Amino acid sequence: MSALILFGCGSNDKALPSPPPNDPPPNQNPPIVNIPDGVWEWVGFGRAINVSGESIDMYDFTRQTCLSVGITTQEELATTLTIDSIEADKFVATDDGAKLVYSVRDSIPAACLDDRLITDNGPVSTLEHTLHNFNDYYPFFEERGIVNWEERMEHARSQVNSQTTNEELLATLIELIADLGDGHVSLTAGDDFEFIPLNQEGKIEDILVQGFQNQSETTDFSTYVDDQFERIFEIRDSYFDPGSFTNAGGESQDVIQWATIGNGIAGYIEINSMGGISTNSAVSDLTASEDLMDRVLTDLAHTEALIINVAVNGGGDLAIADAIASRFSTETVTVSTYEAFGYDDSNTPQPSPLVQRELAPTDRVSYSRPIATISGPNTYSAAEHFLLSMRALKHPVCFIGERSDGILSAPLDKQLPAEGARLGLSNMVIYDHTGQSFEVVGVPVDIESTTFEVVDSNSDSTKAIDEALAALGFGYLVNRDTPAADCAFKEARVRLETTAP
Numbered sequence: 001m002s003a004l005i006l007f008g009c010g011s012n013d014k015a016l017p018s019p020p021p022n023d024p025p026p027n028q029n030p031p032i033v034n035i036p037d038g039v040w041e042w043v044g045f046g047r048a049i050n051v052s053g054e055s056i057d058m059y060d061f062t063r064q065t066c067l068s069v070g071i072t073t074q075e076e077l078a079t080t081l082t083i084d085s086i087e088a089d090k091f092v093a094t095d096d097g098a099k100l101v102y103s104v105r106d107s108i109p110a111a112c113l114d115d116r117l118i119t120d121n122g123p124v125s126t127l128e129h130t131l132h133n134f135n136d137y138y139p140f141f142e143e144r145g146i147v148n149w150e151e152r153m154e155h156a157r158s159q160v161n162s163q164t165t166n167e168e169l170l171a172t173l174i175e176l177i178a179d180l181g182d183g184h185v186s187l188t189a190g191d192d193f194e195f196i197p198l199n200q201e202g203k204i205e206d207i208l209v210q211g212f213q214n215q216s217e218t219t220d221f222s223t224y225v226d227d228q229f230e231r232i233f234e235i236r237d238s239y240f241d242p243g244s245f246t247n248a249g250g251e252s253q254d255v256i257q258w259a260t261i262g263n264g265i266a267g268y269i270e271i272n273s274m275g276g277i278s279t280n281s282a283v284s285d286l287t288a289s290e291d292l293m294d295r296v297l298t299d300l301a302h303t304e305a306l307i308i309n310v311a312v313n314g315g316g317d318l319a320i321a322d323a324i325a326s327r328f329s330t331e332t333v334t335v336s337t338y339e340a341f342g343y344d345d346s347n348t349p350q351p352s353p354l355v356q357r358e359l360a361p362t363d364r365v366s367y368s369r370p371i372a373t374i375s376g377p378n379t380y381s382a383a384e385h386f387l388l389s390m391r392a393l394k395h396p397v398c399f400i401g402e403r404s405d406g407i408l409s410a411p412l413d414k415q416l417p418a419e420g421a422r423l424g425l426s427n428m429v430i431y432d433h434t435g436q437s438f439e440v441v442g443v444p445v446d447i448e449s450t451t452f453e454v455v456d457s458n459s460d461s462t463k464a465i466d467e468a469l470a471a472l473g474f475g476y477l478v479n480r481d482t483p484a485a486d487c488a489f490k491e492a493r494v495r496l497e498t499t500a501p
Helices: 002-006 123-137 149-159 166-177 204-213 221-237 285-299 318-328 381-392 463-471
Strands: 038-042 047-052 055-061 066-073 081-086 090-095 098-105 186-189 193-195 246-248 256-261 266-271 305-309 333-343 349-351 355-359 371-375 397-401 411-415 421-426 428-432
Touching: 098 355, 123 149, 123 166, 123 333, 123 411, 123 421, 149 166, 166 186, 166 193, 204 221, 246 285, 256 285, 285 318, 305 463, 318 355, 318 381, 333 381, 371 381, 371 463, 381 397, 381 428, 397 463
Parallel strands: 266 305, 305 371, 371 397
Antiparallel strands: 038 047, 038 098, 047 055, 055 066, 081 090, 090 098, 186 193, 186 421, 246 256, 256 266, 333 349, 333 355, 333 428, 411 421
């Protein structure tokens, strides 16, 4: 469990904001719809395809660089890409649950012409393709406090030439991005190396390191961490009704945990990941999560309100986040939209078409009573999209804790010229149902409360759970006289918070 908490933000996030496609009936494959001949661009994502009959050439490109990333066929592409609709100027497709919009082009990008196409895997080509991918598709330099990107590029170029070793190139690239503080930026080299410039503010590992340094009773850090978690769980469990605690999901059976509080008056659900739930290779994580949520909400059906704790959730699959949020939806709502930005042939910024994500009510076990969610800086990615969904519901929900980490964009994966090297970067601007973007700043809360702190033998409460119970009107359980005024549950509120600078 401590490993899950410390290193919860995995690299398998599937956070493109779109609902999963409808599965075809058993033993029936969806019909193949061929993409018309011509050049098509996934605007803002740097992908172009050149279709000629059955053959499809695929390119990853910037304004200055271009890499051929494969040749495929209509039939092969149809195994991963489902064409939803085709018009004269665009086609819409679904890929692994994500909605993609390709726009028609007059010709392949200039950087992909034969005389400019990258044909070597040397250090200079790798550096330039990396730099230009950031230039064209990373929209968050200002928000991340990076004001000297041009200087960084020139410094990196001064360190790399045709004789630069792989190790030297890797060191240069790490220096380039080391302080981005973006958990959806990554640099990988083969199967054995991955560098992610995480945002460390408010993270559990840092809090534990500081706590360890500020005490003298325990000299071994691992022992200190184990003792901390043991005491934290003791305090959390003290809220639960005897015999009500249950846990399931994943190899350690701890992905989802639930219990009741106050003699069954309130339910508590802790969700520690939006993936890794299935323990059977024949059962998908999505199916396992649906079955598990049926079990959880059946157990908690008699409660008057719920606390849903995603304060330590490293994200995962957006389809799972949607499946959980749909349990609390009473009508279909638009929960978010996204766009990305590229450049047209005249170097003018070009936004992609806006793509909406909708959430519909489930036809499985649901819950319609008041909810308080707990989230904070250790809430990442798909778990942040869960918060956006909950904010959009026509349902009484209160938000407790701290702002989330602020990595809502799905990681855009790019092949690099160097063998086995790949780049990941955030390229999507996600808007909630009111049109606000929370990339970098994180999804806000209604009532602020610490979500993780070091404890000792004198600690006897969890601040965020206390605030959630008070918000739900059960403050008497934690020696509070009145419910929290900021979360009146008489009717669902439309949230119009102002994005923090």
